[in-house]
Amino acid sequence: MSTDRRAFFKNFAAAAATLTVLPTVAETRAKKTAPSDAVGMLYDTTKCVGCKACVVACKEENKLPADTDGYGQGLYDSPDSMNQYTKNIIQLYKDGDAQSFVKKQCMHCVDPACVGACMLGALEKGKFGVVSYDVSKCVGCRYCETVCPFNVPKFQWAKVAPKIVKCELCKDRLAAGKEPACTAVCPRKAVIYGKYTDLLQEAHQRLRDNPGKYVNKVYGEHELGGTQVLYLSHIEFEKLGFRFKQDESVPHLQQSVSHGIYKGFVGPIALYGLLGAVMFRNRGNSDKES
């Protein structure tokens, strides 16, 4: 009995040691950076007049049906946020004299939570760093919706064969050398398309040239590990619905820990061997009836 107990404690100590090493291993996951061919968009609240030409252009380009569920009793296409019919939306923040329009669509994160979540890579970060969707690999688990810090992926709740609906930055247009539908139609150049690095530069230039005009920050440069869609605003970003300002990307914590546990699959194989070995040594005894 005492040898059993000793063996048990030895096994237990080994397991405990593995778990203690975890946080140290956890630090090793490198911060992700945008791919070299990354493109993106820059939206400027001070230029947007809320004409919603981009919302219409997006619907046409993506052949999305009108959303007549909202205001207007079925007469108007009037979505109030991104939803199963709407990949791009202009919203209004108003509080007394302070007001601002804000455009919402997929942020095309540098290190996207949805891509980390997706079992078979139906959501994938592909060419130009665009987060795109392939329905053939989707089982409809909606884990991407659960983890997205911007609540971007939407699900076709009304359909019997539902898909995920999200902005893919008009990837077919990009492949043809064109810009996304929303930036192409914007009459005020409130949202512009370009190379990610150029857009970052342009954003900082605007901040330098117009001191006091904007909140002194390019949202998306660092937030949640960086996003390929960048924002300049004269209103605090929290008020426009950007809830989170942490610099760490969402997948960093989970992937650090999981990579620690599953590195090279050594842990599980070792544990299997250990369990088998202990059982083999105990064999016979466990079959005995009391």
Added chain:
Amino acid sequence: MHTQAQPVGGPLFTRGYMVLLALAAIGIALTIWRFAVGLGAATGLSDGYPLGIWIALDVVTGTALACGGYAVALVVYIFNKGNYHPLIRPAILTSALGYTIAGASVAIDLGRPWNMWKIPTYFWSWNLNSSLLEVALCIMAYVFVLWIELSPAFMEKWSVDGPPILKTWSQRLLPILNKALIWIIALGMLLPTMHQSSLGSLMMLAGPKLHPLWLTGWLPLLFLMSCLAMGYAMVVFESAFSSKTFGRKPDLPMLINLQKIAAWGGLVFIAVRIADLAYSGNLRYATTLDLYGTMFWIENVLWILPLAMMLATPRPGLGSLFRGAMVVALAGALYRFDTYLVAFQPGPGWHYFPSVPEMFISFGLISIELAIYVAVVKRFPILAGMSSAR
């Protein structure tokens, strides 16, 4: 593997059993309807709360309650306590049923379940960063392993009085199976260790959307500990239940020991959780008694209560054991449910409450599980102990 397990016998279609079958039929009918109308019309789910009770309850909590097989296997085969062997079969049966039902629940919950077969077969597409992929593959494999672990119970009966084909095959397979069983059982301990901890990792990816009292890098360990405590508690719960229902004589000292593991496990769970929160500084959120602070303390009280009960009554009877085990199961269930639903904050304007059909599909699944359990223990050698044959 020799056992003294015997079929309980007795009539199957009692009044209680008919109620179970009725609930099961309602659940099945509603499931067919759910596939006809889509998830939006059938459930209370939304883009803010895309996961509901079918996941948080039937899968996340249900599989933890089905960890009895895993928990007892550790005692028998790793702690080397052979005398606990009679508890294995009923525990494996509930585990096999619990996990199978969880799998069914996932299939009902998925938007495109006809693509499910791609998860194990499209290995070139596997996203190895995805905790959900790990959970899915592990649970699929574990369901298979559990039914193999349980199969000697069926073969022992069939090799004696089964139909001719089953009889020959059972007689042929049983010795082979008994030899290989050690490696299958080892797999039956590895897989739950992996996927039960990964169920915790899964919500780590909700990141800032998960309340800081629940979000921690130790979620995998906390989930693993909670499923073990719940596993032991469920074995106690079940033994107490079948001794009342089927007139089996329970081995009280053995059950007391298992309940002790669960109760002390509760203390360890809280110690790890609070130490981590103190270290990260997030314990300050527990000082506000809003919904989150309150739920946090309710969970902690439930985790500590079984130990207090144990210390207050060092020689508990069956009833007191039953109550203690129920509290452990409740503590773990609440912790897991909170992590997936209550502590999940999708942002302003989103609300979730399960729809009536959604709830009845869940009840239906649980009824199917109970109905099969009762039918199997009455017909096959699962339960040990003296039967008063009703």
